[in-house]
Amino acid sequence: MNIIDIITKKKNSLELSQEELEFAINGFVDGVVKDYQMSSLLMAITINGMSDEETINLTNIMLNSGEIIDLSMINNVVVDKHSTGGVGDKTTLVLAPLVASCGVAIAKMSGRGLGHTGGTIDKLEAIKNFQVNIDNDAFIKQVNEINLAVVSQKGNLVPADKLVYALRDVTGTTSSIPLIASSIMSKKLASGADKIVLDVKVGNGALLDNIEDAKKLATLMVKIGKQNNKETICVLTNMDEPLGRAIGNGLEVIESIKFLKGEAPEDLYTLTTSLAAIMVSIGKNQDIKTSLREVVENLENGKAYQKFLDMVKYQGGDINEIAVSSKVHSIRSSKTGFINKIDSLKIGNLVKQLGGGRVNKDDVIDLGVGFVLNKKVGDYVVENEELIKVYYGKGDITVNDILNCFEIDVVAVDKPPLIYEIIR
């Protein structure tokens, strides 16, 4: 077997066998297959695609390239949730305690943000002293005691994916659905949960910008999960505007706490309760209606918020000190009309420019900066009315940079639904 024949096969749109995929991926990890050969193969895959069987094989080869977390010591059923990455997406901060309060175990490992989307771990670190690195025994113990822990990724999970992903990022091969599916699913399978709920974002600022591709990705991931005996459900959700009103690490924590105390933006409420109901339903093997009722109850009776406080306490955080910049500037509309679009991608990049996101993996970020939207898509704004608040630090952006994120017109557009489809 040699890598040039394998590349040539895929160039000619033929299917690769498990052995050929193993040769390519393991060879790349070992350094026998060179990066210039892997990138050629990745481009051939990106253009010519892969069959479901190839994608399932690729996922398992990646999965087996590193450690697989063992969560068998956790008493309850563990359900994991993953989002393909959105702007202002603080869902995990609310969802995790909410689901845990309903009796489903959340033993979650999250990542840091890179590029225009934030990461849950950065957000949690906006809570003073919150510990994201805790050892495995303490992690298991915490989940068994309070059903909930959210920590930083630990262990050498899926090293093959790390290498392949870094190469895809610089070779124009990020948009391939089979490559995205195998990357996400190998990481989720390595994280050890019993069941998986995936929030697949669609639209401007998301990984995929059209519903057809997102559907294909979702269907493929559900299939990979089933093949590995892990029930997997995908929820396709709109990402044409930032989720909720806050964008930026500390600001999103504050919005999440308000939510848990009863004050939630409509879109964030809809998404979080829907995802929570699905997670509770599969975690407890009960119907979705009963599950949704429990979810709403636990939001209203304060149990979800209490669970959040328990987690902060267990992980050493001080709930009274959350990083938020004191330098605030109000940006006012230069027009009167309906807000027809708020560009998530641009907003995400502006947070990065403010210092709240990373350009490089090792950048230290400013947890206190960001935006709070006063208006959402569909709202009416009059000239000189506040559109958005900027919480700034050292980073430099202009008023026009911000105004350019908004499209305002005298005629309102139809707002797309927040949840497009559930694929199971």
Add this chain to the structure above:
Amino acid sequence: MNIIDIITKKKNSLELSQEELEFAINGFVDGVVKDYQMSSLLMAITINGMSDEETINLTNIMLNSGEIIDLSMINNVVVDKHSTGGVGDKTTLVLAPLVASCGVAIAKMSGRGLGHTGGTIDKLEAIKNFQVNIDNDAFIKQVNEINLAVVSQKGNLVPADKLVYALRDVTGTTSSIPLIASSIMSKKLASGADKIVLDVKVGNGALLDNIEDAKKLATLMVKIGKQNNKETICVLTNMDEPLGRAIGNGLEVIESIKFLKGEAPEDLYTLTTSLAAIMVSIGKNQDIKTSLREVVENLENGKAYQKFLDMVKYQGGDINEIAVSSKVHSIRSSKTGFINKIDSLKIGNLVKQLGGGRVNKDDVIDLGVGFVLNKKVGDYVVENEELIKVYYGKGDITVNDILNCFEIDVVAVDKPPLIYEIIR
């Protein structure tokens, strides 16, 4: 401009502008564009293709990456001939003196063999003391005096192609027609001839194995030549069996000398006189019939052979000492029937195994080894009759290796024409 956007454009089947191709190629030569990025782009080009305009631009960018040979000091019109590489292809050895004897200047730079095909420079070096490296002044002087010189490639011609070609070779991207066209034509244009005749081989053992692809390649190269004001003619020829009877450096020189003295295998005669007539015709701006008459005359009256002797003398060679192994073994047929196929690729690789070809660029080769075919495709052979003679050295091959190159059956197949088409 950035390379990821350029790769992504080609991934999406869009046309690249001249500036984008310059950014990619010059960036690669300068090391700014990494090899793993270039290979990803090359795969996208291989799968999605390039427009003629893109290919013309790419050729010129490659051409301008290095020196361009100046042959303006040569009095006669200089016509160059290039073959895309065949097995047993000693055409240049006969063609160059033949055309020169008709009054057209041949100032040819040739290469060494790599892989399963031989190179003209290696063949000439089978003549004892033949000098392939001569300085530029002596080269021009020789051509002005005798109309003929064949030397080793000199100067830093098309460094971009050298780098790109080396990468294509190890990344499964050799089969792209636009990439082949720009590679061949950038080198030919850099060699400085006024007019170009290209022998595009088709079949087993050739770069392309089907006539449609070869036609596309030929049409594209003719167009690139015209765009650069160099008349270019392509002759599509069959390469399903080795050309002539001898395969191996010294053996091919001997066959060429016999040819020039009047004893030629039919296929080699047809090909060489056809190519020669085209070259004389465009070199002297006269009709093809008159040109063919001159070519045949100069073969018969000995002027072509005298021209060969002149070149050998000018370049210091001893015509009486040609490297040929004295260890000869006759291989006899195990069957009776018609020869339906002689596998060029296998034969070429066996010469390499005998020590007559290179695996790596710096290998020292045995100029005396090779094969002489006693039978060609279409011939009838009886069991135990001689099929082929092996001139061997240190390399090890088996009788079966050789017999496996022949397909013999009781029913004869139709022999394809040697010359498929002339594209101008």
